[in-house]
Amino acid sequence: MGKKEQSTQKANQRVEAVLELLRKQSPLTLKQEKFCNNACVERFLKAKGDNVKKAAKCLRSCLSWRESIGSENLIADEFSAELAEGVAYVAGHDDESRPVLIFRIKQDYQKFHSQKQFTRLLVFTLEVATATMPKNVEQFVLLFDASKLTIIPF
Incomplete structure (x- = not known):
């Protein structure tokens, strides 16, 4: 496996780890699942220095804010x-x-x-x-x- 493939695999593992933490806290709605696509989660990871826990916390805050303003509706x-x-x-x-x-x-x-x-x-x-x-x-x-x-x- 080449370096690029290893890097992609690591990124996918971090994305899945963030999503797993989110789902442990509470189940995601279908619209939240759609919002939390790979590109979205990768942006949160990038913003938080690839720290899975910090990215999950920030993304959960984002989802809560979106819910509070009714973005799904x-x-x-x-x-x-x-x-x-x-x-x-x-x-x-x-x-x-x-x-x-x-x-x-x-x-x-x-x-x-x-x-x-x-x-x-x-x-x-x-x-x-x-x-x-x-x-x-x-x-x-x-x-x-x-x-x-x-x-x-x-």
């Missing part, structure tokens, strides 16, 4: 007004195949929407962008258009 209908107004959308891909997300920040958005609703819109848009990413792409471009904001001096 996000649908476009919930954001029909925002989508129609172009508040948030995926504007295609750049030259490196990264999704380009646009958020247009409007002065009065917070008057009519809660922070939780904005977070749900952000997560929905990120989920749409992530679904369009080719397998070899691990980044996206996020642009905030604040041209509609009025800054009031103190």
